[in-house]
Amino acid sequence: MKTALIIHPEEITKKWIDRMADAGVSVLGIHPKGGRLAPKYLLELLERMKTREYRELIDYAKMRGLAVEYEFHAAGYLLPREFFAAYPEYFRVNAQGVRTNDWNFCVSNEEALRLFAHRAAELARSLYGSEPNFYFWMDDGKDTRCMCEKCRHFSASDQQLIAVNAMAKEIRMHIPRARVSYLAYMDSVLLPEKISPCEGVFLEYAPFEKYTAKGEDSPALIAQEREMLLPLIRFFGKDGAKVLEYWYDNSMYSGWQKPPKKFTLDEAAMDADIAYYRETGFEYISSFACFLGEDYEELYGEVDISEYGKILALR
Secondary structure (H helix, E strand, O other): OOOEEEEEHHHHHHHHHHHHHOOOOOOEEEEEHHHHHHHHHHHHHHHHOOOOHHHHHHHHHHOOOOEEEEEOOHHHHHHHHHHHHHOOOHEEEEEOEOOOOOOOOOOOHHHHHHHHHHHHHHHHHHHOOOOOOEEOOOOOOOOOOOOOOHHOOOOOHHHHHHHHHHHHHHHHHHOOEEEEEEOHHHHHOOOOOOOOOOOOOOEOOOOHHHHHHHOOHHHHHHHHHHHHHHHHHHHOOOOEEEEOOOOHHHHHHOOOOOOOOOOOOHHHHHHHHHHHHHHHHOEEEEEEEOOOOOOHHHHOOOOOHHHHHHHHHHO
C-alpha cells in the first residue's frame, strides 16, 4: 500500500524528508495553498521549482526512497482569469445567469476545454521529479459549476469529470503512463450521472465535510460523504484509488492562518479510519501535514509522525 504525507513547498527540508523516509512513508506530496489565491500559489511553486535549492531537496527525497507527487487546485491557472476580457464565453454562468470568471469555467465550450487540457499537459511535463500521477483539481469552492444552457444539465461531478477526462487524454499523449485524479470533494463527492471516466482516471476521495461541515445541514453532509464511499469505489474502480485525509493537517486545525496552533493527533480516529479504508479497498492512503514546518517547531517542537507509519504497517 502506498502512503503519503502532503506538505506546503516552503516546508520541505532535509529533516522533514528524513522523518518521512524513516517513518516508512512512501510518497512526499507537495501542495501549494488553495482558496481564491490558488493560481498565485501555484505560480510561486513553479518559480521555486526552478531553483537549485528546491531541485536538490527533491533529488534528496528520491535518493531516500520517496516518490514525489504534486497536488493543487489548478483550474484558475490552467484557464487564467485574465482571459475573461477577450474570451468571456470560456467562463462559467453562475446561478443568477451571469457569466463570470470567479470560479472554474464553461466545460461545454470546446475551445476552453481544449486550452485547459493543453495547459494541463504542459504543466504535467514541467513538474520537477514528479511521478506520472497528476492531481490538477478544480477550484476550491462550493456551488462553482457552470449553469449555462449546455452545462446546467451536468452536475458538479459531471463537469469535473469532463475536465479530468480532457486532461487525461491530452497528458497521456505526452506521458503514456500518466494518470489523473478525480477529486471526490465537497460538491463532487456525489457520483457523476452522465459522464464516465476515461482511461487513466482514478479516484481520490477527500472527506472534507467530516471536519468542516457546520450548522443544521452538517450531519446530512457528513453522512452523505461517508455513504458515497462504496459507490465511488464501484464507479471508478479500486485501481489506484486514493484517500486524501486530514489527520495531520495543522493548516486546517489552525484555520489556515499563521501562526500555527499546537497540534494534537487524534490517533484513535486515524486508526479506525485507516482500518475502514483498507477494508473498503483503497490502495493508497495519504494525509495533509501542513503547518508543521520549521516555524511550528520553533513554537512547539517536532510533531511525531512515526505513528502514521506504525498504524499502516500493522494493518
